Amino acid sequence: MILVKSRVQDVKIIFYYLGKLTVAIGYFMLIPMALSFFLGEYTVVLDFIIGFAVSLILGYSLLVICKSSESLNWTQGMVVVALIWLIAAFLAAIPLFFSGHFRTFLDAYFDAMSGFATTGLSVIEDLDHLSFGHNLWRHLIMFMGGQGIVVFALSFFASGASAAFRLYIGEARDEQLLPNVINTARFIWSLSIIYFIIGSSVLAFIGMHSGMPVFNSIFDGACIFMAAFDTGGFTPHSQSILYYHNSLFELTTVVIMILGALNFKLHYEIWHGNRKELRKNIEVIAFLISLVLVFTAVCYYLKHAGVYSSKLSLFFKSFYQVISAHTGTGFQTIDPEMLRREWSDFGLLALLVAMGFGGGICSTTGGIKMLRVGIIFKGVLQDINRFLLPPSCVLVQKIHHVRDIVLEEKMVRTAFVITFAFIVLYILGAIVATFLGYPMLAALFESTSAAANVGLSCGITDAAMPALLKVTYILQMWAGRLEFISVFILLGFIIAFIKGK
Amino acid sequence: MIKYLTPVTICILIILTTTCGYSSSDVSTADLIKESAFWDGQIVVISGEAVGVPIKLERNVWLNIYDGKRAIGVFCSKNAVQSLNFGDYNYTGDVLEVTGKFNAHCPEHRGEMDMHAESIKITSCGWRRTHRPAAAKVKLAIICLVAAFVNGCVLFFKNTKR
Numbered sequence: 001m002i003l004v005k006s007r008v009q010d011v012k013i014i015f016y017y018l019g020k021l022t023v024a025i026g027y028f029m030l031i032p033m034a035l036s037f038f039l040g041e042y043t044v045v046l047d048f049i050i051g052f053a054v055s056l057i058l059g060y061s062l063l064v065i066c067k068s069s070e071s072l073n074w075t076q077g078m079v080v081v082a083l084i085w086l087i088a089a090f091l092a093a094i095p096l097f098f099s100g101h102f103r104t105f106l107d108a109y110f111d112a113m114s115g116f117a118t119t120g121l122s123v124i125e126d127l128d129h130l131s132f133g134h135n136l137w138r139h140l141i142m143f144m145g146g147q148g149i150v151v152f153a154l155s156f157f158a159s160g161a162s163a164a165f166r167l168y169i170g171e172a173r174d175e176q177l178l179p180n181v182i183n184t185a186r187f188i189w190s191l192s193i194i195y196f197i198i199g200s201s202v203l204a205f206i207g208m209h210s211g212m213p214v215f216n217s218i219f220d221g222a223c224i225f226m227a228a229f230d231t232g233g234f235t236p237h238s239q240s241i242l243y244y245h246n247s248l249f250e251l252t253t254v255v256i257m258i259l260g261a262l263n264f265k266l267h268y269e270i271w272h273g274n275r276k277e278l279r280k281n282i283e284v285i286a287f288l289i290s291l292v293l294v295f296t297a298v299c300y301y302l303k304h305a306g307v308y309s310s311k312l313s314l315f316f317k318s319f320y321q322v323i324s325a326h327t328g329t330g331f332q333t334i335d336p337e338m339l340r341r342e343w344s345d346f347g348l349l350a351l352l353v354a355m356g357f358g359g360g361i362c363s364t365t366g367g368i369k370m371l372r373v374g375i376i377f378k379g380v381l382q383d384i385n386r387f388l389l390p391p392s393c394v395l396v397q398k399i400h401h402v403r404d405i406v407l408e409e410k411m412v413r414t415a416f417v418i419t420f421a422f423i424v425l426y427i428l429g430a431i432v433a434t435f436l437g438y439p440m441l442a443a444l445f446e447s448t449s450a451a452a453n454v455g456l457s458c459g460i461t462d463a464a465m466p467a468l469l470k471v472t473y474i475l476q477m478w479a480g481r482l483e484f485i486s487v488f489i490l491l492g493f494i495i496a497f498i499k500g501k
Numbered sequence: 502m503i504k505y506l507t508p509v510t511i512c513i514l515i516i517l518t519t520t521c522g523y524s525s526s527d528v529s530t531a532d533l534i535k536e537s538a539f540w541d542g543q544i545v546v547i548s549g550e551a552v553g554v555p556i557k558l559e560r561n562v563w564l565n566i567y568d569g570k571r572a573i574g575v576f577c578s579k580n581a582v583q584s585l586n587f588g589d590y591n592y593t594g595d596v597l598e599v600t601g602k603f604n605a606h607c608p609e610h611r612g613e614m615d616m617h618a619e620s621i622k623i624t625s626c627g628w629r630r631t632h633r634p635a636a637a638k639v640k641l642a643i644i645c646l647v648a649a650f651v652n653g654c655v656l657f658f659k660n661t662k663r
Contacts, residue, residue: 042632043633044632046638049642049645049646053642053645054645057648057649060649060652060655060656064656128552128565129630130590131590211554211555211557211562237553237572243553245576245613307606308612309606309608310608310612312611312612313612314612316611316612317606317612334614335534337534338614
């Protein structure tokens with residue numbers, strides 16, 4: 001294989017764009033900083049000042065040193081995306097680390113990456129005493145990561161940048177809703193903000209009705225909305241959703257999680273009056289079939305195992321956990337240890353399948369994604385039909401995704417490759433955890449949860465877990481969120497820079 | 502001798518069974534979770550800090566009790582929480598000793614793991630937490646801000662020069 005050596009100019013362009021994005025992330029820290037200031041959390045303000053200033057120092061330095069007027073090519077765009085996620089997590093971890101709720105900087109970095117990747121696994125300690133400022137920051141990074149860091153930067157800071165499309169695609173956004181990628185990014189953010197206003201108001205109202213003080217209701221409503229819509233899974237309290245002890249609150253989060261798991265393209269169609277799409281879309285159909293199958297299997301198993309005495313308990317617990325797993329959110333209404341013990345191997349396996357599949361493509365979820373599952377299923381069906389029909393027969397298989405699309409072999413192959421890469425990633429994490437002494441199924445469960453950006457835990461993830469496992473999960477969250485392509489290109493770029501001719 | 506031994510043994514057994522039935526055991530939240538099947542339906546005593554805010558449910562409220570490692574929901578009457586301090590960023594909440602029935606899957610509350618309190622006792626009062634910024638952190642923040650400002654100026658002049 002011939003490796004073309006990367007030029008110094010390539011590196012300069014990459015770092016120039018990284019500088020721009022780094023400054024944008026720094027300015028985002030002004031939101032929690034302002035909240036902390038108004039609430040009198042002055043120590044916390046200092047944490048954000050340090051984070052903000054470090055972002056500006058790094059960003060401005062890159063802009064000065066690597067000044068460039070060239071536009072990004074495909075490789076450079078992919079490398080920028082892969083690197084900005086690592087840098088963003090580093091910068092976001094600075095104020096978190098200074099909160100004093102993390103044992104090491106690696107732990108703060110773990111939570112920051114988990115937030116950006118909308119995973120929701122957390123190694124924070126004493127969460128119930130965390131400041132409002134830090135808590136808001138944890139949820140804001142989830143909101144930013146869910147929509148995409150690059151989408152965020154494009155929406156607010158870009159003005160007709162020609163490199164925008166390459167960055168957008170690099171962030172595992174396979175679909176463009178509008179002809180202009182900046183308008184697409186702005187649509188994604190506008191939609192998210194409309195849902196944010198409605199969703200957080202409903203949650204805040206339920207909180208107030210439950211006797212929570214007005215400020216706490218609004219704050220928790222906003223945080224839970226961001227975590228649910230971005231299928232993240234962080235919560236402001238250590239008991240996850242159990243803290244609220246309210247069935248209406250749980251059901252509202254179910255609706256928000258499902259909205260978050262839907263493709264933004266589907267939202268676009270529905271918002272523009274094409275409601276039929278909801279019934280015909282291959283992703284929605286695949287999601288519903290998979291959801292019903294997993295839920296039925298879990299219910300049947302738990303009923304026969306006699307875990308829950310009443311039907312209502314059985315329904316609430318299994319439905320919530322399955323929805324949370326399938327949408328990749330990670331909210332739990334069962335303690336992680338009880339989940340592992342009571343749901344036993346079959347229950348965990350069922351959740352593992354739901355987590356591995358994930359939600360819609362171009363949504364805030366992670367995992368294989370339902371469009372690929374649908375394509376693979378249709379592809380297999382097409383192959384079976386081909387054997388059954390006479391050789392002279394020409395078989396055309398179609399799928400409906402906004403419009404009717406003829407299923408081509410290339411599409412099936414691409415879906416297979418990404419699915420295979422995800423499965424390898426799930427297994428690799430499990431191998432590391434097993435090597436470190438964790439049981440096989442629990443290790444596979446936690447690894448899938450990290451790589452598919454879900455956040456459900458069966459008790460492995462905590463501050464005391466080995467550093468090697470933390471690093472493994474960080475890399476899994478990163479690669480899983482970007483769906484490999486930009487990560488592979490980054491690796492290729494580095495190798496080419498060192499070994500290329 | 503045997504004549505006395507039988508009634509004495511029976512008396513001891515009766516005392517043991519009756520007291521066991523109504524006794525309560527001190528247990529940590531982590532142990533309750535670990536051996537939930539064993540403790541299910543038993544009267545237990547847990548100790549921990551009241552955190553968050555009380556959450557109303559008709560004439561009762563939910564408290565969240567955190568023992569330093571795990572938290573659990575405690576269902577109790579409204580009157581029991583009226584004078585309590587709850588822990589958050591600014592406060593360390595009251596440390597409570599809660600006696601009540603532990604439910605691994607409460608049939609009354611959609612299968613939640615909870616405790617229905619019979620009595621709540623404050624064992625240690627909460628206090629306001631003070632957060633004084635460390636001098637080193639203040640210095641670091643100032644240095645970083647100055648450096649960012651200088652970098653910003655360099656970028657500004659470099660751009661205007663062109």
